[in-house]
Structure formats: structure tokens, C-alpha cells
Amino acid sequence: MTQGKIIAQEMPRKILVTWNRIEKRDILSTMPNEIIANVLSRLTLKEAARTSVLSTTWRYQWTYFNGDLDFDNSLRTLLLRHEHVGLLTKCKVFVREWERFMSRLQHVMKSLKCHSMQGLRICMDMGNPWKVTEWVNFAAEKNVETLDLDFSYNFMEPFFEISENIRNVLSKSFEMRALRVLRLASVDVSGEIIESFLASCPVLETLCVRGSKSVMRLKVQGQGLMLKHLELVECHILHLHICAENLVTFSYTGDYGNFNFETVPSLVEVSFGGKYCNYLLSNMEDVQLYAVLSQVHVLKLELFILYGGILEALPVLGNVRHLELRIRHRCGGQLDRTVSLLSAFPSISVLKIKFMRTTIWELDEGWKANLKHEYPNLRELEVSGYRRDSCQIELLISIFKKAPNLNRIVVDPLTSMHVQRSPDVKASIRETQRDMTIWYVDALKSHVPPSTQLIVL
Numbered sequence: 001m002t003q004g005k006i007i008a009q010e011m012p013r014k015i016l017v018t019w020n021r022i023e024k025r026d027i028l029s030t031m032p033n034e035i036i037a038n039v040l041s042r043l044t045l046k047e048a049a050r051t052s053v054l055s056t057t058w059r060y061q062w063t064y065f066n067g068d069l070d071f072d073n074s075l076r077t078l079l080l081r082h083e084h085v086g087l088l089t090k091c092k093v094f095v096r097e098w099e100r101f102m103s104r105l106q107h108v109m110k111s112l113k114c115h116s117m118q119g120l121r122i123c124m125d126m127g128n129p130w131k132v133t134e135w136v137n138f139a140a141e142k143n144v145e146t147l148d149l150d151f152s153y154n155f156m157e158p159f160f161e162i163s164e165n166i167r168n169v170l171s172k173s174f175e176m177r178a179l180r181v182l183r184l185a186s187v188d189v190s191g192e193i194i195e196s197f198l199a200s201c202p203v204l205e206t207l208c209v210r211g212s213k214s215v216m217r218l219k220v221q222g223q224g225l226m227l228k229h230l231e232l233v234e235c236h237i238l239h240l241h242i243c244a245e246n247l248v249t250f251s252y253t254g255d256y257g258n259f260n261f262e263t264v265p266s267l268v269e270v271s272f273g274g275k276y277c278n279y280l281l282s283n284m285e286d287v288q289l290y291a292v293l294s295q296v297h298v299l300k301l302e303l304f305i306l307y308g309g310i311l312e313a314l315p316v317l318g319n320v321r322h323l324e325l326r327i328r329h330r331c332g333g334q335l336d337r338t339v340s341l342l343s344a345f346p347s348i349s350v351l352k353i354k355f356m357r358t359t360i361w362e363l364d365e366g367w368k369a370n371l372k373h374e375y376p377n378l379r380e381l382e383v384s385g386y387r388r389d390s391c392q393i394e395l396l397i398s399i400f401k402k403a404p405n406l407n408r409i410v411v412d413p414l415t416s417m418h419v420q421r422s423p424d425v426k427a428s429i430r431e432t433q434r435d436m437t438i439w440y441v442d443a444l445k446s447h448v449p450p451s452t453q454l455i456v457l
Contacts, residue, residue: 230247
């Protein structure tokens with residue numbers, strides 16, 4: 001019994017000594033490099049750089065960061081655009097911040113010593129024509145899996161002509177064996193360069209080209225092509241040939257061209273906009289177009305003409321379950337074209353309507369939607385860009401009445417021009433417009449069925 005008491009008294013002293021020894025050890029400095037690399041890969045670059053204060057060993061560990069390198073100045077540009085200062089002051093601030101952004105970007109790129117990275121994203125108005133090729137080469141050297149260069153112009157009108165004249169041109173392709181996602185916005189790239197990327201990037205699954213003035217002819221084909229998602233927006237392609245067995249989604253916005261969908265057995269989602277969509281709506285019974293439209297489940301269309309007439313003799317596409325309509329609509333304009341188009345899709349379960357370029361207005365004469373068919377499968381309706389316009393209200397109320405099983409209505413204040421922006425920019429816009437959006441939605445509340453949930457983002 002006495003011996004047991006002595007052991008019980010001595011145990012705390014031994015534990016205390018052991019604990020003091022552990023406390024004196026610099027555990028952070030003795031961590032294996034593999035663990036440090038794993039920790040850094042789970043952080044943002046900014047968080048990884050802050051680890052330099054942990055110990056002498058960690059001081060330069062951030063330079064081995066191999067996660068997603070994300071340089072995005074779009075939120076700051078948006079806030080600057082709406083600041084209540086003079087135009088000249090805004091321009092000076094924009095140029096100064098552009099220079100700082102480029103300097104910081106170059107410093108980080110020169111400091112990084114990793115051999116591979118998950119992704120590289122650079123989002124800045126107007127970009128830098130002198131550095132585009134260098135940045136793509138950096139991505140190739142670091143074996144990135146995702147490369148996203150977005151130089152879309154969003155600042156303000158005085159710089160618009162400058163942004164059109166100062167073009168970011170990519171005239172060279174690189175072999176990128178690990179690249180899975182390639183997005184180029186406001187980067188002029190030719191069809192030959194795109195085809196070269198497709199040939200030299202064996203695991204490429206997503207390709208997005210926006211606002212390129214150089215793509216005239218493009219062939220999407222190749223043995224073992226892994227491409228699943230192809231997006232060509234604000235491009236003016238004259239000839240497009242697609243032979244891609246793994247292609248799941250396709251999106252095109254631009255002028256009319258000669259398109260040949262030779263082999264696309266896996267295609268389930270398509271999106272058309274611009275003048276090409278206007279051609280499609282007038283020629284939906286074209287053999288090749290109908291073959292594509294009749295196999296997809298998700299269809300996205302932009303009604304390019306502001307005041308187009310009624311669409312007649314449309315084929316019924318019962319295969320479409322998800323329909324998205326981007327409608328260019330000015331205040332008070334009748335929506336007969338939209339109503340007639342909806343008649344071709346009686347089986348939809350999700351309907352998204354995105355109004356563009358709208359202002360508040362009151363009509364002297366009341367327009368009636370007069371939807372002909374019911375939509376018993378429609379469960380979800382999402383509306384964005386809604387501005388309490390009388391014709392918009394009439395269209396939405398008519399849909400409410402014709403969809404007896406509607407479960408949810410979502411109203412999003414974001415317009416189509418903000419769809420591609422970063423999450424923080426979207427959140428800022430939604431918060432700024434929340435009170436106005438609630439006022440817009442008040443005009444619909446009394447018409448929403450009791451069993452339907454109304455959500456304002």
C-alpha cells in the first residue's frame with residue numbers, strides 16, 4: 001500500500017519533466033518537408049506567406065507553395081468604379097494599382113521554387129500584353145492543372161477604347177502534360193494555337209475562350225481527345241468542326257458560322273448566343289441542328305433580338321429538362337418571342353430566365369403573356385436581372401399559373417455581365433442591391449402560390 005502511494009506521488013514529477021523537455025523543442029522547425037508541403041497546399045498563397053514568421057525553418061517555406069496561385073483584382077476595380085471621386089482621380093488610381101498588381105505578381109512568380117502547382121489564375125482589367133506568353137510559359141514550367149487568364153474589361157468608359165486597342169495576344173502554345181482546365185478571357189488566340197493546345201495537353205478536359213478576335217477556323221478533334229467542356233464566347237468563328245466523343249457540354253456566343261457536329265455522342269448540354277442563336281431559332285428543323293438539340297437535356301439560349309416576332313412552327317423538344325433563357329429586354333418591351341419559344345419545351349423541370357439591359361418603366365397598355373401549355377414537371381424557377389418591369393411581371397405570373405407543381409422561385413439581382421466574376425464580387429453586388437431587389441420582388445409576392453418557396457439571393 002505504501003509503495004503504491006510513493007509511485008502515485010512520483011508520477012506527476014516525471015510527467016512534468018517530460019513535458020518541459022517537449023516544450024523546449026522547436027517542433028515546427030523539425031517537421032519533415034513532406035508534412036510542411038502538405039500543410040502549405042491546403043492554404044491560400046497569402047496564408048502560406050504568413051507562415052514565414054513561425055520559425056527560421058519556415059521563413060522561406062512559402063516559396064514551395066504548390067496550391068492555387070490566385071491573383072484577382074476585380075473586386076477592387078469594381079469598388080473603384082463606384083467611388084465618388086473625379087474621373088481623372090479614378091484613372092490615376094487605376095493605373096497605380098495596376099502597376100502594383102503587376103509588380104506583386106512578378107515578385108511572387110520569381111520567388112516560387114515548387115516544381116508543380118494546382119492552378120494559376122490572373123484576373124485584372126486589360127491584363128499585360130507584354131507578359132501573357134511569359135505567364136503561360138511559367139504555368140507550363142510549374143505543371144499547373146488549371147490555367148485561368150481573365151483580362152476582361154470592367155473598369156469604366158474612358159478606358160474602353162484603350163482596352164480594345166491594347167490586346168493580349170498569345171501567339172505560342174506550350175506542352176502542358178498536367179493541364180486539365182484552360183480558360184482565356186480577352187486573350188487573342190488563333191484556331192491554330194487552340195488546336196496545338198488540344199494536341200499537346202493530353203488530359204485537357206475544359207477549354208474556355210472568351211472575347212478572342214483571332215479565332216476564325218477551328219477543328220476540335222484528335223485521337224484520344226479527353227475534352228469534356230468547350231466554351232467559345234464572344235468569338236466570331238466562320239468554320240467549326242467538332243469530333244469529340246467525350247464532349248459533354250458546348251457553348252458558343254458569336255456570329256453565324258458553318259458548324260459541323262460530326263461526332264458528339266456524349267453531348268448533354270449546349271448553349272447558344274449572339275447572332276448564331278438567332279439563326280438557330282429560325283432553323284431549328286435543320287437536320288444537323290435538330291440532331292444536336294434532340295439529344296441534349298440542358299439548353300441555354302440568348303434571345304439576341306430585342307423585339308423579335310413570334311417564333312412559329314417550332315419542333316417540340318421533350319428531351320430538354322433544364323432550360324435557360326437570356327433575354328435582351330428593354331423597359332416595357334413585349335415578350336411574345338419568349339412566350340412562343342417556351343411552347344417548344346413542355347417537359348422542363350428547371351427554368352432560368354435572365355433579363356439583360358432592363359430599366360424600370362410603366363406601360364400604358366397592358367401586355368398579356370398567354371402561355372398556351374401547362375408545365376407539370378416544372379419544379380424550380382430562377383430569375384435574374386428582374387427589374388419590376390410590367391411585362392416581366394406579366395410573364396412571371398403567367399408561368400406561376402401554368403406550373404402547378406412549382407416548388408421554388410429564386411430571384412438573383414446579378415445580371416449576366418457579372419456571371420463570370422469572382423465570388424467576392426458577386427457577394428458585394430448582391431449586398432449592395434439587396435434592398436432594391438426586395439422592393440422588386442414585392443410586386444410578385446401576392447401572385448406566388450402558397451406552397452411555393454420564394455428566395456432572394
